[in-house]
Amino acid sequence: MGRPSSHADVFAAIAEPRRRSIIELLGREGEQPVGALVVALDLPQPVVSKHLAVLREVGIVAVTRRGRERVYRLSPRQLKAVHDWVSTFEKHWTHQLGRIKRRAESLGKE
Amino acid sequence: MGRPSSHADVFAAIAEPRRRSIIELLGREGEQPVGALVVALDLPQPVVSKHLAVLREVGIVAVTRRGRERVYRLSPRQLKAVHDWVSTFEKHWTHQLGRIKRRAESLGKE
């Protein structure tokens, strides 16, 4: 069976490599019209528009119409949601680092 | 066309809601044998095993065999990778918060 209808799921949205590229680009360069994204990513315009639609529906990006262009920008709230979720497990890797460090120290004493 | 063969992609791995449930459970309760996960999540055992396989291939979980059980635990390195990626955009929501805050303050003065 296909996906269990992951409609408007942020995690599904950022699962696509090209969508992450779009996010990274908007993050680095700031707001961009679709045409600029098409050029920068070297993808067909409909492909970019469709990925933008997904990101828009999920709320990762927001649009403003400027003349005949549509300028996209990051809308970070949803990315923060992902950040918050992953942060839940932060203690796991900090603890693990601590363990590795302690082990290294005890090995050094031998 | 289907997915561009996102083999062993952490983002694809955490896109699945049930897999996130497994991650959350292991995060809260610590290491668990498959059977415990099956009970806790109320899913068929093969489904759980397959999701665990995906998480294992990506390196989000690790296994230890204990008798006839297999005990799974979080292996946080890959989750940290996600955390690092999302953290790249942290400034965007902190800036946005700042903007909202400033706007609230200036509205309060009127």
Add this chain to the structure above:
DNA sequence: TTGACATATGCAAGTAACGGAATATGATTG
């Protein structure tokens, strides 16, 4: 060794999501 238990794996079927090409929508210019 035989049987029971714990988990993994194989196969088939359904479906959702992606890309490509064509087209629609909407705004600007002449």
Add this chain to the structure above:
DNA sequence: CAATCATATTCCGTTACTTGCATATGTCAA
């Protein structure tokens, strides 16, 4: 209004992911 530019949307073929069921693998106990 017609033509052009910028972007969105639709239709379609393909593919990969998930599930269900059946079965294989491996471990312990008697």
